[in-house]
Amino acid sequence: MKERSLIFFDIDGTLLNHKKQLPASTKEAIFKLKEIGHEVAIATGRAPFMFEDLREELGIGTYVSYNGQYVVLNGEEVFTNPLNEEALLQLTETALANNHPIVYMDHEDMKANVPEHEFITESIATLKIKSFPTYDPKYYEGRKLFQSLLFVQEGEEVQYEEEFKDFDFVRWHPVSVDVLPSGGSKAKGIEKLVEKFGIPEERVYAFGDGLNDLEMLTTIHNSVAMGNGVDEVKDVAKYVTKSVEEDGILHGLKMVGLL
Structure with a gap:
């Protein structure tokens, strides 16, 4: 048997294609990795409740969610990095004044601070998930939130970046950005799991x-960008595989010698 490695997969545009479908070759490759004895995990910006079906289909119980803010090892929570509640309240007040809605997210649910808004409907619909944020403007009170969504058009997030240094703003849709704790990232969450597994960085x-x-992809020793990835990602990755539509996961795993 090959030495055990630890492999992290993003979901949207990596495991799933643009139609949010899991290619058969990808599913087969994941099961082959596990059969060989490797550890397989997910690293996503999604909330845990947004990919339960995928975890079940692939038999994966270890994941980095919310871009590193909520980390689970074999079904057990091992690391959390919640948003600063006071700063989030200030962000909410500014956003409301600008008619920019917010969705608050913990590990179980998501709630919007407005009853409805076309930007929320438009962007969440692209995820093709069962859940949809319902209205609860006080959802941030007394609970740990690991991510929020701020609904602004491209360029409008600049004012928030300048004012709210407790947060990082990462665009994921033309009308929405993720709001994360400053310095939080998938890389930080992955670091916690690598420590738990005790697998050396070269694997x-x-x-x-x-x-x-x-x-x-900048910090992981063996980083692979999908062929359909953005140029910035391809520039920093050690390898570039084919697109998700062209069996990119299977091709990439063979390219790096895991399959």
Whole structure:
């Protein structure tokens, strides 16, 4: 048997194609990795409740969610990095004054601070998930939130970046940005799991395609960008595989010698 490695996969544009479908070759490759004895994990900007079906289908119980803010090892929470509640309240007040809605997110649910808004409907619909944020403007009170969504058009987030240094703002949709704790990233969450597994960095791999994968692919020893990934990701990755539509995961795993 080959030495055990730890492989992290992003979801959207990496495991799932643009139609949010899991290619058959990807599923087979994941099961082959596990059969060989490797550890397989997910590293995503999604909330845990947004990929339960995928975890079940692939038999994966270890994941980095919310871009590193909520980390689970074999079904057990091992690391959390919540948003600063006071700063989030200030952000909410500014956003409301600018007619920019917010969605608050913990590990179980998400709630919007407005009853409805076209930007929320438009962006969440692209995820093709079962859940949808319902209205609860006080959801941030007395609970740990690991991410929020701020609904602004491209360029409008600049004023928030300048004013709210407790947060990082990462665009994931033309009308929405992720709001994360400053310095929080998939890479930080992955670091916690690598420590738990005790696997040396030269046997850690990561696959991704988007801007929220930049730090992960910059810091992970064996980084693989998807062929459909953005140029910034391809520039920092050690390897570039084919697109998700062209069996990119299977091709990439063979390229790096895991399969």
